[in-house]
Amino acid sequence: MYIDPHVHCVSRTTDDYEAIAAAGVVAVIEPAFWLGQPRTNSGSFKDYFSMLVGFERFRAAQFGVRHYCCIGLNSKEANKPELAEEVLDLMPLYLAKEGVVAVGEIGFDDQSAAEEDALRKQIEMAQEVDLPIMIHTPHRDKKRGTTRTMDVLEDHGFPPEKVVIDHNNEETVREVLDRGYWAAFTIYPHTKMGSARMCAVVEQYGSERIIIDSAADWGVSDPLAVPKTARLMKERGISDAAITATTYENALAAYGQSGQMSADDWLNPLPIDQRTLFEGNSVLRGGQEPRIEKITKPDVVE
Ligand SMILES: [Zn+2]
Secondary structure (H helix, E strand, O other): OEEEOOEOHHHOOHHHHHHHHHOOEEEEEEEOOOOOOOOOOHHHHHHHHHHHHOHHHHHHHOOOOEEEEEEOOOOOHHHOHHHHHHHHHHHHHHHOOOOEEEEEEEEOOOOOHHHHHHHHHHHHHHHHHOOOEEEEOOOOOHHHHHHHHHHHHHHOOOOHHHEEEEOOOOOOHHHHHHOOOEEEEEOOOOOOOOHHHHHHHHHHHOOOOEEEEOOEOOOOOOOOHHHHHHHHHHHOOOOHHHHHHHHHHHHHHHHHHHOOOOOHHHHOOOOOEOOOOEOOEOOOOOOOOOOEOOOOOOOOOO
């Protein structure tokens, strides 16, 4: 059983859902992020947030995958101050929805003043609603950006045990762990942080507070990165306990602090019934045979 705690499901296909479910991914977390195409008004964010807590959650369930999400204003789009204000005003409504496990993904991109302002406001929001935070660390000047993010979090007295710092590498992991945060790693195919490098990190730093995710999105990425890395760790002789911690338990412990995510959600799930509709919409297209699971629990009389 695996959890992939960072996937942008809205840009993936039903084939991906089938593949990850078959590979043992029982739950995914989808953080709000930018979409490639810059949004021109806050209504686009409103509909996007609604999709994360609504249709996408439904769509995942139709393939046997539990879907959770994070709501946040991403760092890139925080650089349009007027739009940013409107999006921040929208957020409290969505942070209260079922299945929202954190404020995120938030943090720095260019490390601008506008980004820092949006980050600080969202840290305060997370404090108010008592949710964990998922941090996106910048891809450029990562080391400085990661340190600066933790400085800002500490400025607000936000507890590090409720923060997952994502997109780490060998240069950032030591400081992130030393300062008490969860350290997540995104496995990018062909480049940057691959599965082999991830194994080396676990060999060096152990499995405590280390989390592995795919961050699969609309770019070149691999929604199977978590199960594939788990397999490679096994081949390299990393212990089953360390594999389970980094690909399942730690993500559950970190985001379970929201009170919105528990193992019972996937250990005792509702059976899949693809005849179900969401606001009149089905995941099936003309004439396709719906997948319908029977309830097999012994205490249920059919
Ligand atoms: Zn992301």
